[in-house]
Amino acid sequence: MALVRSDPFRDIDRLLQQLWRGPDGAARPSALAMPMDAWRSGDRFTIELDLPGVDPDAVEMTVEDNVLVVKADRPHTQGADDDQLLIAERPYGTFTRQVFLGDNLDTDNIEATYLAGVLRLTIPVAPQAKARRIPIHHEPERADQLTT
Numbered sequence: 001m002a003l004v005r006s007d008p009f010r011d012i013d014r015l016l017q018q019l020w021r022g023p024d025g026a027a028r029p030s031a032l033a034m035p036m037d038a039w040r041s042g043d044r045f046t047i048e049l050d051l052p053g054v055d056p057d058a059v060e061m062t063v064e065d066n067v068l069v070v071k072a073d074r075p076h077t078q079g080a081d082d083d084q085l086l087i088a089e090r091p092y093g094t095f096t097r098q099v100f101l102g103d104n105l106d107t108d109n110i111e112a113t114y115l116a117g118v119l120r121l122t123i124p125v126a127p128q129a130k131a132r133r134i135p136i137h138h139e140p141e142r143a144d145q146l147t148t
Contacts, residue, residue, distance in 0.1 A: 016017045033091040034072065036099070043125045045105065049097065052117040053077075059119060068099040070119065087124075 040049045051059065051072050058073040078085060088107040101107060106126040113120045 034070065034095045034097045036097065037097075045123045045125070047099065047109075047121040047123070049119045049121075050117060051095075051114075051119050054117065056114040059114065061110075061112060063101070063110065066101045066103060066105075067109060068101055068107070068110070068121070070097045070099070071095070072119075 038048060039047065040046075050071060051074075054072045054074045060071045062069050072095045074092050076096065101123070104126055107126045109124050111122045128137045
């Protein structure tokens with residue numbers, strides 16, 4: 001059972017986004033600005049995304065065709081217009097992260113919580129994907145079945 005389907009272009013996309021910089025030299029939003037941990041615990045998968053400095057009302061999540069999209073906006077906090085920017089390492093702007101979910105997950109029952117800059121998603125395993133015991137029906141043996 002898998003949380004994430006294979007996405008061969010993900011690493012290439014991350015590298016390109018990391019290398020891309022805006023005309024002012026400041027780093028632009030990328031998937032790396034929304035680091036993620038994921039794990040399975042029993043019949044639930046948990047994903048945590050770091051979103052420091054993002055207002056919970058500025059986070060939007062959608063799921064379509066087993067692709068979960070998390071979009072968040074972090075505003076630039078530079079001072080007044082006449083302030084001189086000395087270092088700009090913190091990314092700002094709109095961040096988007098896609099997570100490719102396996103068919104075995106119940107995307108209709110995703111739960112999301114946000115605490116201290118961490119977005120936690122809990123995704124249950126779909127009922128049809130859970131291991132289940134298959135009963136074996138037994139019929140009494142008949143004499144005509146025993147002859148060879």
